Amino acid sequence: MRKSPAEVGESHTRLTRRALLLGGAQLAFVGALGLRMRHLQVDQADQFRLLAEENRINIRLIPPARGELFDRNGVVLARNEPSYRITMVREDAGDVDDVISRLATLVELDPDDLDRAMTEMRRSPPFLPITVADRVSWEEMSRVAVNAPALPGITPEVGLSRYYPLRGDLAHVIGYVGPISDYDLSKIENPDQLLRIPRFQIGKVGLEGKMENNLRGKAGTKRVEVNAVGRVMRELDRREGQPGDDVQLTIDQQLQSYTQARLGNESAAAVIMDCQSGDLLAIASSPTFDPNLFVEGISVPAYRALTENDHRPLAAKSVQGTYPPGSTFKMITALAALKEGLFSPDDTVWCPGHLEVSNRRFHCWKRGGHGHVGLTQALRESCDVYFYQLALEVGIDKISAMSTKLGLGIRHDLPMSGVAKGLNPTRDWKAQVRGESWVIGDTANASIGQGFVLASPMQLAVMTARLASGLELQPRLVKSVNGVEQAGAAPQTLDINPTHLDQVRRGMYAVSNHRRGTAYGSRIIADEYRLAGKTGTSQVRNITAAERARGVTRNEDLPWNRRDHALFVNFAPYDTPRVAVSVVVEHGGGGSKAAAPIARDITLQALYGGTPPLSAYPSKDRAKIEEQQEELDRLVPEREITRRNRA
Template structure:
């Protein structure tokens, strides 16, 4: 057998090829080794963090919203636990299929599903979207039972705002609702809390004005999730900081009674403590249930509120500006006395009208009051007397006194849409209409007509300042220190002038010819002083008079005069001031004064007053009225006695 022969030159070539291939392999292996070293040693922390981010999910924890309490600790706005279902699109796989399964369990409508899908399309894939709110325990159990087949679905316990007193504090406290695009923009667009399912923010009044205090601060929850995004376990929790509780000066029993007393009317009432400015009641009727707004009010319910001619959505206490009528005579009386334009015993003759600038201005009493003093003019609300005072005082001094008493100024309160009213002046008319102020404008202003406008809140402030002689400012939040009183500055009014106006206002309610004598209080130490007012809405035309229309009662409701009354009590040592407005109520003595009397008596007696507080000839009628009110209001408790001691 012949032995194979080899080429002696091939061996060096094979050796060089092997070396080249080996070198290349070593280079690749070295590069891989270096890369592995960098990844495992040098960049280990970075990749560990990336892995943790894929495994650990960070979630915000909503803080409990602060409660709102009345002056005695009764809870006016609270939070209740409720169950909700949410979906996260990036964890759901096929969201439409998952939602179809949830629809079967919860009985959602097709419109509900469409709304959810539309919201998912508008939000980032990692943002939870609410599928259903306030579900039952049985529904929660079904969702939990089917959890393995519902990727991306979570059932959680959330706190929902609730208003235990329903309609009583709707205008005052307001309500919360889901954050919209404008809310996010107002929060600089960077508050992730606002995107959380079921998270609500204040929309009006105190809930909105005190949002920063009530909201609290979010907590944080770290959870471990699997590849499907389902939570496996909780890893770390930073608890949220609850919102601060707020305590109001409002007395929930007095507020409840005020609304019961205003029932069936378009009206407003304010009760204020003349010593410290505490607002004890701020009632606007009719009202609405703020609980309807928390998760979105239905179109049917909202339209019913919007279209109601009594305007339940409007807070008449601070948003309604009305001609104050003869209530303004308190301001004119003080301006005349302070300017020495009239003496205490000086009289003016009232024949029932006066000619000024070629125009006849009538007194409400067609036959006139004869010779009458300032005290008597307040008592009987003589227009001619105050026409004369207006000519002497002039609009500049009347404007200045009305401003001192709070007219034309917005009170510093956390309420929505506060109107400033209007305390007209020469400069205002020139700027507004481009015309000079006329003597006829002054005459109209002297009886609270013409350009003058005031809110029930402003009229309560006026009454409190007249009662105390101090620059009373209203407040809604109870101070932290018990017994705290605000040190209001003295208004600098003459004690003699104040005493004379007080005497005239006491006569209004208690003297034989007082315009509100039928609303007097006969209980010892509870005498009320006040001033009636009626503001004209429309004049009865000549054609209507020819057709037999002679009085307010003959007119349609929305053309009748507004009825007003302001008061303070007890007259000798004032503790509270009250203002009442009844839209289209006619005369202040008939429609507004009786309401003010009942509010005063309720406060001073710590609940419904004894029938003996009323004049003897009214007790039968008042007994029936008190029984009806007793059935309509909340039962009183020990809180009502605390405010007296």
């Protein structure tokens, strides 16, 4: 049916109105969109340009070079050396197994390291490089570089890693570094972002751990351009970080290496201290270990071998080990009694071989006794009864106070792990710690360095240096940091009567230089280097009355771990003391037999600055000493000695 003209016009009018409305809406939308685009592209252009730039540019940390360690003469003790490694980027490699197989024909791949690398690769983004072989040789690096076209995704890289050229000679002093762990991070409040770099090396124990903040340095930064998925496209610029501080120790490397070798396979420790400055010239613990094993992570079998060794090679016995000091403590008892004016050096005590105290018999080491003895003879022949009698008169509190004055019972401030405090027992200590009253027998035991008294070889060296010098010396291990001397305050004069010190020193001189002295067999013949010392033997087991009646079992007939500890302390030269020495041989038996010869030898090594002439030894010992010196030369391996560049 045809529409009338009126109807057609009305329909046209409606269509036109709708078109206008639709067109207006479209125009408004386009206009709003245009305005929005103008706002984004013009008004906010700078802001979005900055955001885009930040998304394109990443800031990454550059690990700093760790500070190096040197001995007092500039010999390198711990250095950074190039560490060659092979990395793989999974997305570039394609068939990972095939590439690894080709790589294995060029480089020896450790199965454990490879398993760890494959695990890291599976859980890491495909564009991140993963180390598949670490500490490879230069020859292996070269082979990989030459065959690079056949090894997609493989890159040879070079970094820095810690190396200890003296191996075990200073392991207990310096310690070692190792890859940082989650446990390490958990102990640090607000850790430096540098510590979050995978396998970043930090100091674990020893000086490396205690001076970590000095040695670590500050990170540098580099700006790299990355694509949309985070892959590095190119490096834009870099700012190098600040290397760690170089640290110079007071240790004499030559003396340290000799001391370590002289201790041999004994479970032992020795400390050598300068009698004027307090500088520690050598700190040795035996047996030792190679700290390089820990740098990249020690194997389970190698670690088990160290921990299951009954001689405890991982323990720094020189500062961590505490032992009853035995007769090396007798100088302290004597000085306490002299200070109180209870005895003079000429007063004598009758020694029948024992002393009855509260219905208990305290024995002298010499079963038949020493007869009438004064101070010099009591020290020279180590009469126990003499010191029992002094102690009963003076009391434990005065003895403990004198012990503290001479450096025992104090945790000396040294950058080493587990520095022990030792123990100077008192009445209050026993009541608080053990809940028991002090008895007179405790005082008798303490007077000869037994009972509750404990001291480390380090403390015994400090005690001896103070006796020798009359100064309140503090042990010092760090000589300088970045060339800046780290000297402390000048030592004060000890608050001990100098006459009393002289009287005790004369007794120590007689120990080594009188024919009846307990260390006469380990004397020094050279007049200018005569030493003064004191032997010590500390029991580690109780001797019953029945055993005494039938005869005390010889140390040689006992299992190793039930034998007495052997100790010796000395200073030399007697007239002008330069060095103080302490030696402890665990379960070594008698101090005169096991510890004194070692102490004499390292004392001569320190005084002569190298191998001493045979003329310094008693003539009857020279053939044996010559043979020993030759053997030590063979035992001490060739050292990779380098020195600080002084240019």
